[in-house]
Amino acid sequence: MSALGELIVFGIYVILIIPILLTLIVCIKRKKKLSGTLFIIISSIPLALFSYSQYQNHRDAELDYVGIYDLTEYPNCDSCILKLNDDNTYLVSIEGSKIEHGQWNYRSGGDYWIVDMGEHGTLGSGRFKYTTYKNRSSKE
Incomplete structure (x- = not known):
């Protein structure tokens, strides 16, 4: 925000x-x-x-989820990067060219957390699976 x-x-x-x-x-x-x-x-x-x-x-x-993620399952893209911004927007890009953008939403309760990526699923599953993650305090 x-x-x-x-x-x-x-x-x-x-x-x-x-x-x-x-x-x-x-x-x-x-x-x-x-x-x-x-x-x-x-x-x-x-x-x-x-x-x-x-x-x-x-x-x-x-x-805590704001940062840069290396996506592994994004369609037709082996080395796409997902960037979650602190204003609750996200950007999927490859080598600087924008592929997709939208809004993300964090929900939690008791023993679970979910980062919704709009109509496209959730962070960590489906097309938004990732291997590595750099949070906003990490040096780029």
Whole structure:
């Protein structure tokens, strides 16, 4: 995701937390018996923080798959390269010429992870089988 996309997601969580904090401050200043409202406000803050941390964990796990893959089963191409970008796009190329491009999506749950390559299958199987992989922090 681009920097603007990250900023938008962060902004959404800030927008959700600001009214909660303002209501909490008003409740504390008035010192009225607003125990039900206060309970909802106090319980909403950890919930918002937890959901943001879960989003960040998912995004970090997704970024672990960003990199360059040497494909082995791509049709009519023995030495094709697959490049997964951090903006969730991919590019299949051979010696600099573009063969295919599209969107990829990361899904996980419990004990599995799947990188969907759109309608063309998943990373690691079918036409997207690979032998070697260089992640984004590896030197090229």
